[in-house]
Amino acid sequence: MTDASALPAEGAFFLRGNYAPVVDELTEYNLPVHGVIPPEIDGWYLRNGPNPRQATAHWFAGDGMIHGVRIEDGAAKWYRNRWVRTDSFVEAFPLYNDDGSRNLRAAVANTHVVSHAGKTLALVESSFPYQISNELETLGAYDFGGKLTNSMTAHPKICPATGEMHFFGYGSLFEPYVTYHRVAEDGELVLNRPVDVKAHTMMHDFAMTADHVIFMDLPIVFDMEMAASGSGDMPYRWSDSYGARFGVLRRDQPDAAIRWFDIEPCYIFHVANAFDDGNSIVLQAARYPELWRNDGGFGEQAMLWEWRIDLASGTVRERQLDDRAIEFPRIDDRLAGLPARYSVSVGDAELVRHDLSTGEASTHSFGAGVSGEAVFVPAAGPADESRGWYLSYVYDPTRDGSDLVILDASDFGGEPVATIALPQRVPFGFHGNWINR
Template identity: 45%
Template sequence: MESEPEPAMPDVATNRYLEGAYAPVEVEVTAFDLPVTGTLPPELDGRYLRNGPNPLEAPDPANYHWFTGQGMVHGIRLRDGRAEWYRNRWVRSTAASAALGEEPVPGERFADMEAANTNVIGHAGRTLAIVEAGGRPAELTDELETVCFSDFDGTLPHGFSAHPKKDPATGELHTMGYYWGRPEVVEYTVTGIDGRIRHRVDIPVPGSPMLHDCSITESSVVVYDLPVTFDLDLAMAGRSFPYAWNDAYGARVGVLPLGGQPDQVEWFEVEPCYVFHPLNAYDDGDAVVLDVVRHPKMFATDHQGPNEGAPSLWRWTVDRAAGKVREEQLDDFALEFPRVDERVVGRRHRFGWATGLGLVDGDLGLESDDVRWDAGGLVRYDNRTGAREVVGFGAGRTAGELVFVPRTAEAAEDDGWYLTLVHDRTTDRSELVVLDAAAPSEPPVARVHLPARVPLGFHGNWIPTGQ
């Protein structure tokens, strides 16, 4: 019997993730006293930070995957109604430090994985650039200089995650991590408010799944064990990102108590699909409700980035008594990067929102098959009224992930502001746009004009002063 040939890399000279709004910027920029159109709310006192891939040296277009570029964190400091500064800084991997003529920063690199390019959070007084698949967090200063790669004071034995879930009740972070060199398990950790791992267990899985995110409720943590897995043939062929759709793997979600043990996991099958990002989860009696952005497949035919059909919002109700999951599509609008108010993570939420991928040149494009990650606006759902609100940012203007900042700690879920970076193709510059969450369709409250373009990237957060 003849063996199948190893998958070959495509013979192409271009890669969409290296061009246009995705194209990396070539220099680090520092600018002060940024111009503002409108009025910045004085309650906004902190830093808006966003992470994403930004290759420092030109990669091979045929082998470049969007998820593999060196991390670059962008930040805007707001205080007293002013935009005090903008900075962009490469996360100092060993390769980035060498290319910039600098000494490597301290800290062990687990399994030589250093591309902390996916998210940036504040926790226990630290700013952390984070990634999945075995990479350690990179600790940054308030001004975004890399301090070290962190093992959380010796308590983190392996890698971390791109998407820790912060429990509003405790302030602790819950994560599911994975690494191709430990193919039979995923790693559940709980990071305490002191920034140290206080709970860690290995959960058995059939083999090397890619777990981008997890969910929590008031009682449980949810594992998404879905059919994108490490592919040895792709790795041997030299692929920069050797994960692919696996028809034979199956699809399931696991539910275990917060801080639980592997033998407490209850598994429930779902239809094969892929979920990068759940919007939220909550308990409903004995059931667990999961609102997720569901992709029909992932990395089945395209090995440069996510491009396997339109992702849309679904609700999975895990009926623990019946041992099954009820799957319901809530909307067919193409979207990604879902969020809720961080104060209601794991609780019933009123508002959920995401970045619409069907917004082409400011047009709603509801019936369009042209699902583009570089054509985004706000799509917001009101669970109380059932209404959907779609907000475009104008012709040639692309919004990324939107973050909510409440006016006060006790404010309602729509009493505050949405912050997002918007790229303008006409000027090839970016802005930090501030929307009134009570009236997001109205003109922006403020637009902070940045001195450079921020490439389309991944995730960001608002870090209040003092946190």
């Protein structure tokens, strides 16, 4: 297998500039800090993303690599980056078994990293999660003691009230195409139920409120001809005939029928938040008007939209919240499923914080630098979105290097409170989390 150092410098966007993979797995201690790290910040900042060892045809296909910084006692104790060494990373594994079922141990594990019930999991939506250690070493595929028999979304939701983790799996070529799962606070998988969708669509994310989960059945549909072509492009295409709808399931009635609500055709990779409001559900997300009509590229841009699902009338109202292009919206995770005031997204060389209660937006520009997804680290005490910090890897093209930047949530547009210099650049990637000590 060709290693990352042999990848071409030119070609697809995800093999150039700061999208290009890094070669070395490093461990560096006592990182230099400009400014002062608040002593309350104590834990690990981990972020996952594709870092291919050989040329791939799509950004989503690169081998997963986690970049992590350990912060303790006001110091950046270490930086590490490690490939997620899945079974298929070590040796060739077919994507499908002889009977046509997915080989769930074949994985790139390149999309997200989450912590629940004492286990840290690297995720990609097509496969089993892989457990990693606090030092970012891969411990192996994790199937919840044999109870998980299909894939796990890269966007599970952890309820701040119950500690439960909700997720779904999709990707089977046979019905049921989607299955909903629930894991108790202690880590036991306690629920598996099918979700009634009519085809194998690309279901990347979903939403959770205090009382409901909401599935998004959207018109990017599996294309068998594309999958069999050997092109390496994503085997999904936009469908004008499939339609678009949200499916609502009460959390206290997990075996009940799912109520479906038609919406205008669109695609959603990432939900910012959802919450109950009387007899309605409010869902906020980054919306694409369409995607992947002719290829798996990213010619369209997403903008922040809101949907109000009226459970009494069976109708949905949709509205655009802003006209700027954004992606990767995040909130204070302590408010997942509850009304959150702020959503912070990645814009054009800046972070954009939307005030969801007023519709106003503020920005933090990094000048020459370009930011990745921002994660909120709360200060101690009751949930207060103005008391805490936003952490993000920021790439500076003028020196071809990266920093971990810490912003004060009470002064979003102000100077960072601390900037941690990293020993190598961190390629643009997908999602990460703060893990408390």
